[in-house]
Amino acid sequence: MKPSRLSAFRPQIARLERRLFLKQGLSLGALSLLSGCTLKDDDAVDRLLTAMSRFNDKMQAALFDPAKLAPTYSEADVTTPFPFNAYYEEKDVPLVDGESYRLQLSGLIADKRPWSLEELCAMPQSSQITRLVCVEGWSAIGKWRGVAFRHFLEKIGADLSARYVGFKCADKYYSSIDMPSALHPQTLLALDFTDAKYGYPLRLRIPTKLGFKNPKFIGEIFVTNDYPGGYWEDKGYNWFSGS
Amino acid sequence: MADAVRAKKPQTIHPLFVRVTHWVNAFAIFVMALSGWRIYNASPLFGFEFPPDFTLGGWLAGALAWHFAAMWLLALNGMAYLAYGLVSGHFRKNFMPISFKRALDDVILASRGRLDHAPGRYNAVQRLLYVAVILAVIVAILSGLAIWKPVQFQGLTALMGGYETARLVHFFAMAAIVGFLVIHIGLAIGVKGVLAPMFTGRAEASR
Numbered sequence: 001m002k003p004s005r006l007s008a009f010r011p012q013i014a015r016l017e018r019r020l021f022l023k024q025g026l027s028l029g030a031l032s033l034l035s036g037c038t039l040k041d042d043d044a045v046d047r048l049l050t051a052m053s054r055f056n057d058k059m060q061a062a063l064f065d066p067a068k069l070a071p072t073y074s075e076a077d078v079t080t081p082f083p084f085n086a087y088y089e090e091k092d093v094p095l096v097d098g099e100s101y102r103l104q105l106s107g108l109i110a111d112k113r114p115w116s117l118e119e120l121c122a123m124p125q126s127s128q129i130t131r132l133v134c135v136e137g138w139s140a141i142g143k144w145r146g147v148a149f150r151h152f153l154e155k156i157g158a159d160l161s162a163r164y165v166g167f168k169c170a171d172k173y174y175s176s177i178d179m180p181s182a183l184h185p186q187t188l189l190a191l192d193f194t195d196a197k198y199g200y201p202l203r204l205r206i207p208t209k210l211g212f213k214n215p216k217f218i219g220e221i222f223v224t225n226d227y228p229g230g231y232w233e234d235k236g237y238n239w240f241s242g243s
Numbered sequence: 244m245a246d247a248v249r250a251k252k253p254q255t256i257h258p259l260f261v262r263v264t265h266w267v268n269a270f271a272i273f274v275m276a277l278s279g280w281r282i283y284n285a286s287p288l289f290g291f292e293f294p295p296d297f298t299l300g301g302w303l304a305g306a307l308a309w310h311f312a313a314m315w316l317l318a319l320n321g322m323a324y325l326a327y328g329l330v331s332g333h334f335r336k337n338f339m340p341i342s343f344k345r346a347l348d349d350v351i352l353a354s355r356g357r358l359d360h361a362p363g364r365y366n367a368v369q370r371l372l373y374v375a376v377i378l379a380v381i382v383a384i385l386s387g388l389a390i391w392k393p394v395q396f397q398g399l400t401a402l403m404g405g406y407e408t409a410r411l412v413h414f415f416a417m418a419a420i421v422g423f424l425v426i427h428i429g430l431a432i433g434v435k436g437v438l439a440p441m442f443t444g445r446a447e448a449s450r
Contacts, residue, residue, distance in 0.1 A: 049305075052312035063395050070394045071401075131406060133393060136303065137286035139406055208394050236304030238311065243394040 053238050060240040066180050070207035070243065073129045079140035084197055085211065087173065087231065093197045094170040094217050101201050107166070107222035110157025117201050121191055123147045123155070128186055130207035132214065133243055135232075144205040145192035150183045158223045166228035167204060170217035175230035177206065177213055178240065184208050189218075210241040256363030256446045261333065264324040265441060271320060272380075272420065274299060274313035279417055281306035288414055311391075318384060325377075338370050346371040360434075362446030376423040383416035 084090050102114035127145035134140075153160060160183065166176040181187065188205040199216025206214055212232045222228075233239045257265075278300045280293035285303045300306025328334040345367035352358040358366060365373065389400040389409040403409035431438050440446050 049308040049312055052315075053308055056311050063392065065395060068395060068397075071397055131393070133406065134286070135307070137282065137288075137390075137410060232304070236308060238307065243392060 053236075056238055057240040060238075060242040061178060061180070064178075064180060064208070064242055066184055068208075070130050070186055073131065073141050075129065075143070077141045078129060078143050082142050082194075082198065083138070083140050085134065086171065086216070088171065090197060092171075095196070096170050096201055096217060096219075098201050103202060103218065104168075104220040105156055105222070106220060107224045108159035108162045109223050112156075117191070120147060120189065120202070124151065125191070126188065127192075128188065128205070128207065130186065130205075132207070132211050134211040135237060135241065144188055144190040146188045146190040146202075146205065148185065149187040149189055149204070149206075150185065152189055153182065153223075162223045163225045164223070164228055166222045166224060167215040167218050168220040168222075169215050170219050173215055173217070173231050174228070175213055175215045175233065176228040176239075177204075177209065181206060181208055181242070208243050210243060212237065213241050254363065254446055255444045256440055257444045258331075258333070259444060260327050260331075261324075262441060262444055264320055264327070267316065267320045268324065271313050271317035272424075274309055275317055275383075276417060276421060278306040278309035278313070282310060283414070288410060314384075314387065317380075321380060321384070337365050338374050341370055341374055342367055343371065362436075362440070372423060372426065376420060376427075379416050379419040379423065383413060383420060386410075386413040386416055389413075 086093070098117050101117050103116075103120065104114050105112045124147070125145055126148055127143060129141060129143045131139050131141050153165070158165075160179060162179055164176045165179060165182040166174070168174050184206070186207050190199070190203045190205040191201065193200045199218075202218040203216040204214050204218065213230075227239075230237075230239070277298050281295070281298035281300045282303065284292045284295070284298065285306075298306065300309050349358055349367040353366075353368070385399060386403050386409045388396050389403040390406065390413055393400040393406045393409075400406055400409055403412050431441070436446075
């Protein structure tokens with residue numbers, strides 16, 4: 001689930017292609033309110049806010065309790081229809097052919113053999129009903145079913161002491177998470193979709209993080225010690241974004 | 244005689260600690276409110292949005308960056324202020340007693356232009372409002388934590404009535420703080436001679 005009700009966001013996205021996420025951090029109005037302060041020097045402000053965001057990554061990692069489970073809900077609580085959300089409009093969702101689909105693996109993984117959908121579905125499945133919280137503030141309760149990510153990472157011989165797990169998606173989205181969150185018991189590779197638009201054939205469901213840290217249409221998973229960033233993260237959203 | 248001497252000499256009515264934490268807090272609240280309004284606009288709870296020109300951050304990520312940076316300033320400065328207030332006796336001496344009746348009496352007196360102004364002594368309305376806004380900031384911080392970490396702080400989130408209710412609590416805590424600020428800033432500018440001492444600490448010699 002990626003941030004944005006797109007219509008409201010499109011102009012900003014266009015502007016932000018430059019990736020200077022806080023260059024325009026101060027709107028004109030706020031700037032005029034602040035005139036007299038030295039905050040006109042946005043480069044210094046940018047650097048400070050970026051440093052604080054990295055600091056918040058560390059604080060959230062320290063706060064993260066690998067044993068603390070996200071609250072679960074009943075079937076009756078599930079939000080229907082579940083909100084569609086991406087950095088593009090619904091008509092632009094990628095269509096992935098399940099038959100020919102192969103999940104690619106790379107990086108610090110012992111067995112990099114690609115996985116077919118059939119093989120993934122043959123693994124033990126678990127399901128959860130949890131709240132997805134969007135970075136925008138809204139939330140929705142959904143049901144997801146699939147393979148426990150920890151189990152999958154162990155199965156492929158991923159280096160579990162590595163720092164990051166990254167994802168590359170068929171919709172050109174990309175993201176990454178910290179290893180402890182990847183190994184959380186509720187982190188799932190979801191395989192069950194009421195509608196393909198929600199990320200068929202494979203999406204990450206990680207209830208300990210904000211929605212945009214739940215990449216859809218995953219085509220490749222990699223394990224690395226080099227910070228991989230992410231689509232929204234590179235534009236300025238906090239990387240850890242834990243819940 | 245002693246009184247006459249004191250009247251001529253400027254007296255410190257706002258201790259340095261209170262003045263410093265006040266202005267740090269003012270900056271933190273300013274950043275939190277304006278960035279918070281931009282965050283609100285990303286997914287409005289009610290049928291209105293804040294005018295973008297009166298928000299901070301330029302877009303959601305920028306607003307969040309400001310909000311999650313300034314929250315440390317707000318919390319740390321607030322904790323220092325609370326510790327000082329409790330240990331120094333500032334709260335006991337200046338905020339107690341809290342009385343709705345006396346506050347109402349003071350409002351009536353003020354409306355008739357007969358409210359006595361003693362530099363360095365809070366009237367009953369001030370006592371009530373200052374305690375109320377401190378509580379509102381505490382509620383804003385707790386509901387903010389409940390929204391920020393609904394899994395890690397799920398006990399707190401449950402206490403706030405769940406994630407969605409915590410958003411409402413956070414909003415209304417902000418509204419209470421902003422409501423206070425309208426009165427507070429209005430009076431600070433409108434009442435003669437009360438703004439300068441918040442910088443200098445010294446009351447002007449009584450006339």
